[in-house]
Amino acid sequence: MPFLKPYFLMALAVVLIPLIIHLLTRDQIKKVAFSTVRFFIGTSRNILRKKKIREAFLLASRMLACAIIVFAFARPLFTKEKQSQSGRFSALKARAIVVDVSASMTGTGSTIRKKAETALNELVEGSDAAILVSFSGKPSVAGPSKEFAGIRSAISKLEPASGGTDIAEALRTANSILSGVEATEKSIVLISDLQRSGWQSFKGGWKLAPGIDLSIINIDPAISADRVAITDGDYPHNIVLDKIPRIVAAKIANFSDSPRNAVETTLSVNGKTVETQKTNVPAHQAVAVRFRTPFTNPGDNLGIIRLSQEDEKKLGSTFYFNTRVNPTINVTIVSQSGDNMGKFLSIALQPPEADSPFKVKSVNLQNLTAKDVNESGIVLFNNVDTAGAEIITAINTLLQRGGGIIYLPGDKVGADKFNATFAALSPARLSRIMTAPASDEQEQGITLSKVNVEHPIFEIFQKPHHGDLSGPRFTRFWELTDSQMSRVIARFSNDRPAFLERQIGQGIAIMMTSSVSGDWSNLVIDKGPMFVSIMHQIARYLVMRSEKKTDYCVGDELRLNANDQVSDPAGKKITERPVIAREPGFYMVDTGSEKISYSVNVMAGEADPVAMKQEEITMAVVPVKGENLDAAGDDVLAKEAKEKVDRMALWRYLILALVVLLAGELYLGNKTVRH
Amino acid sequence: MSKSRHLDFNVLAHINNMQLLAKTIVEGFILGLHRSPFRGFSVEFAEYRQYAPGDDIKHIDWKVFGKSDRYYVKQFEEETNLACHILLDASASMGYKSDPNGMSKLEYGSCIAACLAYFMMRQRDSAGLMIFDSKIRSMLPPRLRQSHLTHMLTELENLKPGGDTSLSGPLNELADGIKRRGMVLLISDLMDDPDKVLSALQHFKFQGHDILVFHIMDSAELTFPFDTMTEFTDMETGEKALVSPEGARPIYQEQLRRFLTHYEKGCADIKAEYKLFDTRKPLDVALSEYLFRRSKLG
Numbered sequence: 001m002p003f004l005k006p007y008f009l010m011a012l013a014v015v016l017i018p019l020i021i022h023l024l025t026r027d028q029i030k031k032v033a034f035s036t037v038r039f040f041i042g043t044s045r046n047i048l049r050k051k052k053i054r055e056a057f058l059l060a061s062r063m064l065a066c067a068i069i070v071f072a073f074a075r076p077l078f079t080k081e082k083q084s085q086s087g088r089f090s091a092l093k094a095r096a097i098v099v100d101v102s103a104s105m106t107g108t109g110s111t112i113r114k115k116a117e118t119a120l121n122e123l124v125e126g127s128d129a130a131i132l133v134s135f136s137g138k139p140s141v142a143g144p145s146k147e148f149a150g151i152r153s154a155i156s157k158l159e160p161a162s163g164g165t166d167i168a169e170a171l172r173t174a175n176s177i178l179s180g181v182e183a184t185e186k187s188i189v190l191i192s193d194l195q196r197s198g199w200q201s202f203k204g205g206w207k208l209a210p211g212i213d214l215s216i217i218n219i220d221p222a223i224s225a226d227r228v229a230i231t232d233g234d235y236p237h238n239i240v241l242d243k244i245p246r247i248v249a250a251k252i253a254n255f256s257d258s259p260r261n262a263v264e265t266t267l268s269v270n271g272k273t274v275e276t277q278k279t280n281v282p283a284h285q286a287v288a289v290r291f292r293t294p295f296t297n298p299g300d301n302l303g304i305i306r307l308s309q310e311d312e313k314k315l316g317s318t319f320y321f322n323t324r325v326n327p328t329i330n331v332t333i334v335s336q337s338g339d340n341m342g343k344f345l346s347i348a349l350q351p352p353e354a355d356s357p358f359k360v361k362s363v364n365l366q367n368l369t370a371k372d373v374n375e376s377g378i379v380l381f382n383n384v385d386t387a388g389a390e391i392i393t394a395i396n397t398l399l400q401r402g403g404g405i406i407y408l409p410g411d412k413v414g415a416d417k418f419n420a421t422f423a424a425l426s427p428a429r430l431s432r433i434m435t436a437p438a439s440d441e442q443e444q445g446i447t448l449s450k451v452n453v454e455h456p457i458f459e460i461f462q463k464p465h466h467g468d469l470s471g472p473r474f475t476r477f478w479e480l481t482d483s484q485m486s487r488v489i490a491r492f493s494n495d496r497p498a499f500l501e502r503q504i505g506q507g508i509a510i511m512m513t514s515s516v517s518g519d520w521s522n523l524v525i526d527k528g529p530m531f532v533s534i535m536h537q538i539a540r541y542l543v544m545r546s547e548k549k550t551d552y553c554v555g556d557e558l559r560l561n562a563n564d565q566v567s568d569p570a571g572k573k574i575t576e577r578p579v580i581a582r583e584p585g586f587y588m589v590d591t592g593s594e595k596i597s598y599s600v601n602v603m604a605g606e607a608d609p610v611a612m613k614q615e616e617i618t619m620a621v622v623p624v625k626g627e628n629l630d631a632a633g634d635d636v637l638a639k640e641a642k643e644k645v646d647r648m649a650l651w652r653y654l655i656l657a658l659v660v661l662l663a664g665e666l667y668l669g670n671k672t673v674r675h
Numbered sequence: 676m677s678k679s680r681h682l683d684f685n686v687l688a689h690i691n692n693m694q695l696l697a698k699t700i701v702e703g704f705i706l707g708l709h710r711s712p713f714r715g716f717s718v719e720f721a722e723y724r725q726y727a728p729g730d731d732i733k734h735i736d737w738k739v740f741g742k743s744d745r746y747y748v749k750q751f752e753e754e755t756n757l758a759c760h761i762l763l764d765a766s767a768s769m770g771y772k773s774d775p776n777g778m779s780k781l782e783y784g785s786c787i788a789a790c791l792a793y794f795m796m797r798q799r800d801s802a803g804l805m806i807f808d809s810k811i812r813s814m815l816p817p818r819l820r821q822s823h824l825t826h827m828l829t830e831l832e833n834l835k836p837g838g839d840t841s842l843s844g845p846l847n848e849l850a851d852g853i854k855r856r857g858m859v860l861l862i863s864d865l866m867d868d869p870d871k872v873l874s875a876l877q878h879f880k881f882q883g884h885d886i887l888v889f890h891i892m893d894s895a896e897l898t899f900p901f902d903t904m905t906e907f908t909d910m911e912t913g914e915k916a917l918v919s920p921e922g923a924r925p926i927y928q929e930q931l932r933r934f935l936t937h938y939e940k941g942c943a944d945i946k947a948e949y950k951l952f953d954t955r956k957p958l959d960v961a962l963s964e965y966l967f968r969r970s971k972l973g
Contacts, residue, residue: 034907035768035780036866037916040923041929047922370884441748 004075004182005478009239020063022055029644055667061665063200072654091129091146094118094183097155098173100167100192100219101136103315103554103606105160108219112191115217116155119189120148131177135170136163137555137603144181153439162554163582164603165198171621172206187213194612195217197231198607207623214622217612228254228263228281229316229607233305235551236295240326240357240540244294250305250319255609264308267291269301269323276308280328294587298327300550300597302586316607320599322427322550326357329543332376333362336385336412341516342382344524345408348532349539358539370394378542379401383410383515385418395425400505404542407477427500427511428483430451434496445473445521449493457489457499457537469531474498477514486511493497508542526561550596551580553603558589565590569600697783711916724746739782748805757800758817758855761788761883762846762921766808767910771864772954773895781889783954784862785831787889790958791860794904796824806829807845808838814849817857840858840913843868856883863893874943886947890938894955 030248097119130151131143142154178186214372232251254260258284266276274293281287295301301323310317335342342362350360373394415430436446453462490499501510517525525532558579566574569585581600589596713750726746739747794804803817805829805954859879901920941948
């Protein structure tokens with residue numbers, strides 16, 4: 001537990017005073033020969049026992065009272081988890097030395113150590129408190145402490161790593177710790193190259209607590225400004241196997257004062273050079289270099305974008321990525337004989353003369369076998385209301401292993417038959433076909449409304465020019481019952497469900513409550529591209545929904561399962577947990593069932609040597625004298641101040657406990673006479 | 676010489692010779708009694724009272740009638756011949772004294788016994804002495820001889836406390852042994868089961884004895900003045916009890932009150948005279964009590 005005035009705890013020795021008094025005034029047992037003990041022999045033991053218990057209570061309560069008084073003077077504070085690293089105590093001065101050890105500081109190790117040591121030496125050991133906040137990615141904290149040995153040791157180990165710069169977060173951490181320290185003077189010394197890219201996370205909303213001075217020691221950037229670097233990269237993260245070339249892009253920035261011509265940028269995938277491009281980059285500008293390449297290897301495709309003319313180890317000269325390719329997906333479309341819509345669906349998922357990730361097989365219901373289902377990743381029931389028991393078993397197995405089922409019920413479906421066959425494997429039971437009410441407007445029917453655009457199926461429609469979901473008109477749809485187990489992801493404008501999904505085993509069943517037939521909607525006929533997009537998105541969602549995040553920055557914690565085995569870019573196995581990405585490159589993860597590669601890059605922008613001015617940081621975080629702390633931007637500060645007061649309120653409870661204790665002591669003391 | 680001088684308790688406590696002690700007390704006591712309503716008991720005192728109907732005519736002094744032609748009753752010729760049995764408890768508990776310079780209960784009881792024996796002899800009543808604890812230690816039957824008194828006083832002088840108190844046994848034994856009716860004076864701290872003791876006293880009552888119970892208690896036993904943690908050892912059983920006085924005092928006093936009340940009521944029920952003595956109180960109270968009781972017996 002932290003204390004505001006911990007030196008008062010030395011007075012805890014006073015708890016021994018009641019004990020000493022107790023021992024000194026212990027009852028001296030007098031021995032007396034008496035005529036008879038018959039009148040008290042029976043009760044003496046009880047009385048003595050009660051007396052001993054009472055005296056023990058009295059002694060304990062007196063010692064406790066002394067301890068409480070001492071604790072109250074020491075001003076204990078409520079400990080909060082998020083502040084547990086700081087502790088709280090009193091010092092004459094308190095200083096947080098905030099040191100930037102991000103990748104951009106490479107080569108400045110001795111300088112920053114010297115500056116930090118100087119800042120520390122300005123404090124008086126024993127009376128002043130020091131805190132060391134170093135950051136290369138997430139800030140790490142040493143102190144606060146009045147004993148500087150630990151701080152000095154931490155300073156001596158400071159060495160720029162491969163992490164990113166986040167000056168704002170480091171200052172916020174230092175501010176939070178200093179707010180918890182009682183001191184007459186508080187200051188923050190920031191030692192950094194003040195990379196502008198390292199200030200991107202500052203969104204305002206907080207300032208340094210009043211009374212905290214900020215001084216900045218600007219270290220000359222270790223990165224040469226006379227260079228080009230990759231400052232960002234873009235690539236397909238998860239795709240399905242096809243032959244379509246994908247775009248891989250890199251942002252090349254020229255930090256020098258003169259244009260750089262013929263900058264060579266090379267893309268290699270799986271160790272093979274794909275292409276090298278030469279680009280002219282104007283001074284102080286950035287250009288995008290785009291490569292187009294298909295990813296034909298199922299699984300991980302490890303890619304590297306490199307500036308060929310730059311040193312490979314130089315910051316910003318290399319960008320790592322991993323594109324995961326899912327194998328071709330078998331889709332079986334089941335239709336009733338004579339239903340032509342199956343053909344439309346087949347064309348939508350596997351357009352002729354185009355590479356499609358889907359391999360579609362259309363079968364009539366009568367010809368559908370369990371083998372067809374077993375060989376499929378997705379089965380689409382178009383206007384189908386029945387299936388044999390063998391098929392139902394196969395569908396259930398498909399769902400349990402993570403496959404997908406799509407239901408598109410139309411007018412050939414009987415509700416009773418559908419429910420009897422598919423109720424347990426579909427998102428809802430069918431009730432009856434509803435007809436959209438007639439409208440005076442030119443266009444009949446209802447539209448899609450209340451669409452969950454965060455859902456993977458519809459997320460692409462958020463982007464501009466990617467289709468208007470309110471365009472398709474629906475004139476007929478199925479009314480549903482028993483949809484409690486499902487999630488509605490889109491509704492019609494009359495609030496009836498349009499798309500539903502239900503998790504069954506590892507798989508998902510999706511139902512569209514309106515048929516793709518022209519009698520039901522204009523989705524296929526008038527809104528063909530949107531129809532194709534929706535079908536593709538549904539199929540992709542059913543296949544790729546469980547893809548893992550594979551891209552990280554240095555300093556991030558890798559998401560792993562307990563039994564995953566990890567090796568770093570050098571191939572060395574990492575046994576410690578959690579695993580923090582320390583170096584750029586590929587971290588290999590063996591989950592037992594599959595091997596995944598995580599690409600790790602230095603934080604984007606770390607190679608950007610553009611620095612901020614000290615005044616910019618000062619103006620951003622140091623409050624102006626008399627600034628209204630209740631302003632919206634200072635909510636956090638006001639909250640912290642309130643928290644500070646709240647945390648200090650513990651002594652009041654201690655005093656209350658003391659009063660209760662003393663009342664009890666008085667009562668017991670009156671009943672227990674000592675001689 | 677005043678009565679108070681002779682009966683000064685502190686002075687008496689330092690007289691070792693029992694005969695001298697008894698004489699000192701009794702003489703002093705008697706000197707103070709010259710206006711006492713009990714004067715009629717002296718054999719040397721004579722008085723005439725006019726005859727009243729109901730008086731026994733054998734007591735009429737015919738010589739005076741011859742001279743004065745009036746009937747007078749001669750009272751001095753009334754001889755007493757009361758047998759008084761003094762039963763003295765000499766158990767270990769009677770050896771207790773809270774004041775090292777004061778008297779123990781046994782010494783106090785012995786003193787009462789000696790004084791009363793001396794006094795009785797002077798009154799020409801015969802006195803006997805029985806000393807007991809859990810059993811009868813000595814038994815001197817009532818006699819009127821001077822040598823008997825000396826014998827009794829010597830016995831009292833050499834008396835030492837010892838043994839458990841078991842009043843009922845010896846009392847029943849004595850009740851069976853005493854054939855001649857008279858007065859039974861029990862001097863004891865009565866540290867025994869009250870019911871058993873009262874039952875034994877009733878035994879005496881059945882045999883026609885008049886009973887006086889002198890309950891001797893030390894003042895510390897009555898007030899429980901202890902104020903420090905004390906380990907009490909029972910003088911008879913050796914049992915030990917560690918006591919915090921502030922806790923035990925109210926319980927002790929309540930128990931003692933019940934104990935004394937039990938005896939007082941029990942004695943009243945069997946028409947025995949009960950008197951509680953504090954060893955710090957003067958002995959003349961005991962003598963007065965005896966005389967009062969004796970006067971009732973005529």
